[in-house]
Amino acid sequence: MAEKVHSRPVAVPERDPIPVVHIAPSRGWVSLRLRELWQYRELFYFLTWRDVKVRYKQTVLGAAWAIIQPFFTMVVFSLFFGQLAKVPSDGIPYPIFSYAALVPWTFFANGLSQSSNSLVGSANLIKKVYFPRLVVPLSSVISGVVDFALAFVVLLGMMLFFGIAPTANVIWLPLLLLLAFVTALGVGLWLSAMNVQFRDVRYMVPFLTQFWMFATPIAYPSSLIENETLRLLYGLNPMAGVVEGFRWALLNTDTAPGPMVLVSAAAALALLVSGAFYFRRMEKTFADVV
């Protein structure tokens, strides 16, 4: 077999100055090294791209699953909570009331469960290559944005159907989505790092999302809670703020995210920061234990 001779570029393209890496044991809590995370943004991009690309490969319905999930949950909710139990819905048709909440919720719940399993799922990568491990749960939450966009289009269609025009408050939607993202990532960081040690997490996550769903005003409005202070405390569940915010911005319910969404944001941020530090602390053991 003839071997081909490869021409190599004569001049190596200009690169950053040669980095010096000091490899030594770390102790206790360590910095987040966000700069390094930034240096690995291309890997982050490719992992996200892979997740998006692969998500519905070899399925019959493909990306339709992104819509089926929240849509049929909405149908079931409308039947049982809306029709049978006559749960109030802040004066708007129950189907769109619940669907407007299910769209961000599905994004959150999928992001949470995907990121919790992300490290274990990438075990072969973690054992063979170095990169900031934060990239893994981060990209698995981000890749859910595509699903969110698809489900959101259906939401717009339903608003048209029910004749509901969005208010000018929709400009706040990206921030509300960010809040859902931060919450999912914060919890995902805690759980994915724990999952490396204990596969108990895998069994815990479905329970957690189920409980969390009922603790979030999706099937019912948070206006059921009349006490102002209690509603404020309800914001400690960041998803409560997200869901009510979505309804307020899109459906013009009078659940304007006042102090409650601030409480939510604070809670989400606390989750994210603590999760990130916990993750970094556990990171050094991932390759040995996973």
Next chain:
Amino acid sequence: MSDVAVRVEGLGKQYRIGGKRERYRTLRDTLADAFTAPFRRAGRLLRGQAYGAAGLEETIWALKDVSFEVKHGEVVGIIGRNGAGKSTLLKVLSRITEPTEGYADVYGRVGSLLEVGTGFHPELTGRENIYLNGAILGMTRAEIDRKFDEIVDFAEIERFMDTPVKHYSSGMGLRLGFAVAAHLEPEILVVDEVLAVGDAAFQKKCLGKMGEVAGEGRTVLLVSHNMAAIQALCHQSIWIEGGRVNQNGGTQKVIESYLDSAYAWTTNTSGILPIFSQTHGIGITGCSVHLDPSNDGYTTLRIEIEIETTRILKRIGLGITLTTTEGTLVSMVDPYVTEDIIDRVDHRCRCTFICDEIDRYLAGGDYVLSIWVEKPRVEYLIRAEKVTKITIPARDLFGTGRHFQLQRNGFVPLPMRLAIEAE
């Protein structure tokens, strides 16, 4: 800038292997512990003590007091037996895992190649996987764009670029994986045993590529069991034994002492025997090699092998291979070819391979014996690698007082004479 590329100082890596447990005194203690342990573990987990949580107490040092220096542009071989700590060292240097003590300073970007095709996704096409794998190995997108054609060329899979990798043969997958990795351009390349994959032609190509990389003045750390490859590529070598640096210096010398130590076992204390396979219920329990002079001046080789089984096994084949100390295959006695099948083994069996006039067929020198048992054409049951060294005496083939030597003259002492025709 100093010319040091990697400086390792007192490096140690401890692993917890678990197993140790406190003895329970009474049933009550046992039950109480069963209830409290999960909470204790959860508590430790939340405090961030990974291992404490799992209750793994027993530890081993996979690396201990490892110190060495590698200069820029040096190609260094790392050799040692399985489990000596070679791969752990590479993992620490490529920052996959943290050391427990000591430190390493690495001057330059490290590309680590501990596996071929890391992160390949079976559902993605060859083209997509090149980008994904490249990014995982630390290449930028622009870099991959630039080298894309070269990579495809090297892997020889142009026609399958848009086929999902799951439809590739394993050989194609390996070629693609190596092709991407071979086009990494870090200052320091860390390679673990990737040359051991693929068919002979591809291995040769990989070896050529590695030589090319080494020739470009890149720093390379290469782990391999293939002594021929190490000899061909590395000037310096480090021999690691039991997690410590045993010897560090010129490749030729290090390999010689490594091979000497690895094969300096007498027949009965070969170290690897007895060896058992739990799955197949069989073990190779003994082996002795005899070289006896026969009447015609040649030597007879007898290899006596003892097998034990936990149940009655029928129709099994016993095979041996002779290799050079560098690992090149010299001869394989394959039961599939010889059809010397053992009909029935009832817990113990002793067999002897006999070859008369062995020195008529093989040049004088050191050979390494491996033994295996198989169900012919079905599966391997057990293998004992490198059981012992066999030294075949060199012969004065041509009556000149000079001997035909394996090291100098090759495997086969051909009685080739020159017929000189007078004009």
